[in-house]
Amino acid sequence: MTRISLSVNGVQHEADVEPRTLLAYFLRERLGLTGTHIGCDTSSCGACTVLLNGQSVKSCTALAVQADGARVTTVEGLAEDGDWHPIQQAFHEHHGLQCGFCTPGMLMASVGILSENPDPTDQEIRHALEGNLCRCTGYQNIVNAVLAAAEDMRSSAAAS
Amino acid sequence: MIPAPFEYERATSVAHALELMAQGGEDARLLAGGHSLLPLMRLRLARPTLLVDIGGLDDLKYVSGNGDAIEIGALTTHHEIADSHELGEACPLLTTTAAQIGDPQVRHRGTIGGSVAHADPASDLPTALLAMDAEFVIEAVGGSRSVAAADFFEGPFMSALGDGEILTSIRVPVSGASGVYRKFNRRAQDWAIVGVAALIGTDGGAISSAAIGLTNMGGTPLRAEAVEASLVGVSGADEVAAAAAQVADIGMPPGDEQASAEYRLHLASVLIRRAVGDVLT
Numbered sequence: 001m002t003r004i005s006l007s008v009n010g011v012q013h014e015a016d017v018e019p020r021t022l023l024a025y026f027l028r029e030r031l032g033l034t035g036t037h038i039g040c041d042t043s044s045c046g047a048c049t050v051l052l053n054g055q056s057v058k059s060c061t062a063l064a065v066q067a068d069g070a071r072v073t074t075v076e077g078l079a080e081d082g083d084w085h086p087i088q089q090a091f092h093e094h095h096g097l098q099c100g101f102c103t104p105g106m107l108m109a110s111v112g113i114l115s116e117n118p119d120p121t122d123q124e125i126r127h128a129l130e131g132n133l134c135r136c137t138g139y140q141n142i143v144n145a146v147l148a149a150a151e152d153m154r155s156s157a158a159a160s
Numbered sequence: 161m162i163p164a165p166f167e168y169e170r171a172t173s174v175a176h177a178l179e180l181m182a183q184g185g186e187d188a189r190l191l192a193g194g195h196s197l198l199p200l201m202r203l204r205l206a207r208p209t210l211l212v213d214i215g216g217l218d219d220l221k222y223v224s225g226n227g228d229a230i231e232i233g234a235l236t237t238h239h240e241i242a243d244s245h246e247l248g249e250a251c252p253l254l255t256t257t258a259a260q261i262g263d264p265q266v267r268h269r270g271t272i273g274g275s276v277a278h279a280d281p282a283s284d285l286p287t288a289l290l291a292m293d294a295e296f297v298i299e300a301v302g303g304s305r306s307v308a309a310a311d312f313f314e315g316p317f318m319s320a321l322g323d324g325e326i327l328t329s330i331r332v333p334v335s336g337a338s339g340v341y342r343k344f345n346r347r348a349q350d351w352a353i354v355g356v357a358a359l360i361g362t363d364g365g366a367i368s369s370a371a372i373g374l375t376n377m378g379g380t381p382l383r384a385e386a387v388e389a390s391l392v393g394v395s396g397a398d399e400v401a402a403a404a405a406q407v408a409d410i411g412m413p414p415g416d417e418q419a420s421a422e423y424r425l426h427l428a429s430v431l432i433r434r435a436v437g438d439v440l441t
Contacts, residue, residue: 002168019168019211022202041161043199044349046265055239055268061198062269065168066191066215112264130348131263 004068008033009077017064024048026064027074035075035104039133046132049105049112050074056112058131075104078111086156087111087149096145098136105132110146118154122147163201167210174326177214178301181324184210190326191215192235195262195270196278220273220328225250231297232330234273238285239264241272251332253339253359257288260341263349273327276312279319279380282351286313287381288341289330291357291373297329306331313380337361337369340435344427346418352376353419354427358435366395367436377413377428384410387432397437404432 001016008031015030027033027050036059039047043061050059051073078085087110090096097103106129113120113128120128125146126139134142167184171177181188189208191197192215200206214220220235223244230250232241241247242259261267261275261284275285276296290309297306298321312320321327343355355375361368370391372384386409394400407428415421 018165020163020165020201022162025162041202043195043266046263049265052268056265057268058265061195063168063191063194063198065170066194066213068170069216109265112268116264128264131265 002065002068004065006067006070006072008072009074015064019063019065021064022060023050023052023062023064023067023072024059026067027059027072033074033076037101037104039101039105044131044133045102045105046109047102047105049108049132051108051112054112054115056109056131073108073111075107078107085111086152087114087146090145090149090152091142094141094145094148096138096142098134098138102132102134102136106134106142110142110149113146114150114153118150118157120146120150161202161204163198164204164207166201166208168213169210170213170216172216174214174217174220174299174328177212177217177326178299178324180210180212181326182301184212186323188212190277192274193237193269193271194274195266196274196280214326223247225334228334230332230334232272232332234276234327234329235271236273238262238267238270238272238275242267250334251292251339253288253292253337253341253357254285254332256339257284257341257357260284260343266349272330276330277319277321277327279313279315279317279321281313281316281379281381282376283381284341284343284352284355284357284375287355287373287375288339288357289332290381290383291359291371292332292335292339293371294333295331296327297331298325299328300325304328309381310383315379335359335361335369337371338439340438342431342435342438343375344431354413354424354431356428356431356435358432358439360391360436360439362439365440366393367391367440370436372407372432374407374410374428377410377424379414382410384428384432386410391436395440397433397440400436400440401429401433404429404436407432 037047039045343352357373390403
């Protein structure tokens with residue numbers, strides 16, 4: 001067992017973990033944060049995407065011990081005080097989901113994209129979402145939602 | 161799928177990592193970003209008994225240049241390379257190649273040192289580094305050595321890196337040449353069926369120097385030497401296409417479920433033509 005200490009959605013956690021524990025399983029099974037989905041289990045589909053120190057990563061391809069000392073954000077950490085994050089609002093308004101399985105990963109990857117590029121083009125969003133698969137093939141509305149969230153976040157930033 | 165059990169140690173310095181690797185024996189493996197190793201461990205194709213985690217060694221995460229050469233710490237991520245203004249100015253082939261690896265999540269975790277040490281012939285960065293005549297700096301308990309990219313890759317997943325050695329940095333000569341990386345795959349984020357790294361110098365509209373690296377055209381990254389020789393002095397599209405066709409000089413590439421050997425040669429020729437064309441236009 002290896003002792004780890006990490007912040008998840010602003011809450012500090014300490015835990016003893018088996019080194020082979022993958023971050024996705026630690027989040028789901030130890031912390032009960034089942035919003036992080038496990039889809040392909042082979043680093044392809046992106047359903048397990050979380051933010052690690054602010055950057056999008058596939059949590060099925062990171063060991064929990066590698067997140068020692070890190071700041072993790074999962075989909076449960078997006079809303080603040082009951083108010084949806086702009087990306088959640090935009091996915092809701094633009095119907096950026098059908099079955100919803102890929103949605104947590106899509107949301108987290110999109111937050112990652114917008115933190116690096118606040119004003120992406122349609123093509124830039126498609127390229128940056130390469131690591132996230134939607135098997136309902138709802139990509140068009142997902143891209144529309146990310147464009148809308150980007151605009152919303154830019155105007156909020158300008159107003160503040 | 162969960163990896164088989166292993167012991168885990170966190171290295172606090174390169175010297176500490178070397179010590180841990182020596183204690184761990186031949187089944188100890190280094191863990192950097194884990195984006196080559198962890199997928200293999202999950203499939204149980206790799207079953208190391210000890211993982212020595214060097215991911216926290218921040219002094220292996222840097223880009224520093226002196227005008228003639230740029231040195232890149234082994235733990236620099238693909239994202240940091242793609243995003244580096246300094247590298248973009250000095251080694252555009254490296255930044256454009258790094259930007260095409262996997263997807264953003266993979267680029268946030270995967271490291272240049274890990275990609276080189278893994279020596280997968282389908283990887284993008286080793287090909288670009290071979291075309292740039294990079295050198296790899298390797299630390300061992302007894303001291304350090306430097307190996308040229310042309311001597312480093314020995315076969316699929318085999319390199320000059322010995323047990324208990326650590327690749328700590330990559331040195332790249334600054335040439336002033338233009339760089340383009342082109343790869344072909346059928347689906348986003350797939351490995352390259354074929355990739356081409358082109359480092360092209362021009363003088364008055366004609367090619368004055370050419371280095372062409374090939375991804376997934378053999379057991380190691382390769383240089384298309386006959387193409388390189390034919391490209392020098394060339395300026396027109398027809399001559400570029402004729403030079404690109406010389407890629408057949410490397411012999412037959414592997415055929416697999418993705419592409420036959422003949423199709424790979426065709427793809428390589430087309431990608432060389434397009435990559436060189438990108439520089440000339």
